[in-house]
Amino acid sequence: METQNHFGLQKDHDALLVADLQVSLQFYRDILGFKEIYNAGLGEKFKWVKASNDVQIHLIESNEKTEKNKGVHLAFNTSNLFGFIEFLRKQNVAFENSAGIADTTNTRPDGVEQIYFKDPDGYWIEVNNSKLEDF
Missing domain, CATH: 3.10.180.10 (2,3-Dihydroxybiphenyl 1,2-Dioxygenase, domain 1)
Incomplete structure (x- = not known):
């Protein structure tokens, strides 16, 4: 049975918990070529980047292990x-x-x-x- 996405859902973002926000930000910018974007005013523990197709990754500084x-x-x-x-x-x-x-x-x-x-x-x-x- 074929199903359809009747709501037009598209990928918006992934969120990742990171130990060192600046190291992760540098990796996603310099290695993957993503652009840093405004983080919606969430503060210094949040950095957002986006790929060339506008899909975002939200980097969140945390000591939580995953x-x-x-x-x-x-x-x-x-x-x-x-x-x-x-x-x-x-x-x-x-x-x-x-x-x-x-x-x-x-x-x-x-x-x-x-x-x-x-x-x-x-x-x-x-x-x-x-x-x-x-x-």
């Missing part, structure tokens, strides 16, 4: 995956494939290549070369 594993990750796509991989190497950001093999990609059954790496707080990030299409 469990992290590769099965729960942020995912982004690019038309230049191999250029991005070279950038990660130059920035000394270690990456791996889905099986955990360092410095290599994997190809999903649908032909999409992907890599995984961690942000400064250990959150997993996937970057792939998928094209967003309706099925």
Whole structure:
């Protein structure tokens, strides 16, 4: 049975608890290229960034520990995956494939290549070369 989103729901943001707000902000700006935006007046323990498609990540400084594993990750796509991989190497950001093999990609059954790496707080990030299409 096919279902439809009758409400036009679209991704708005993800919120991440981070230990050092400035370190995380620098990572999301300098490594992922996200732009810092106004944080709605929430104060100094909140920094907001957004991707080129306007999806936001809200970084929240906290001492609270969260469990992290590769099965729960942020995912982004690019038309230049191999250029991005070279950038990660130059920035000394270690990456791996889905099986955990360092410095290599994997190809999903649908032909999409992907890599995984961690942000400064250990959150997993996937970057792939998928094209967003309706099925």
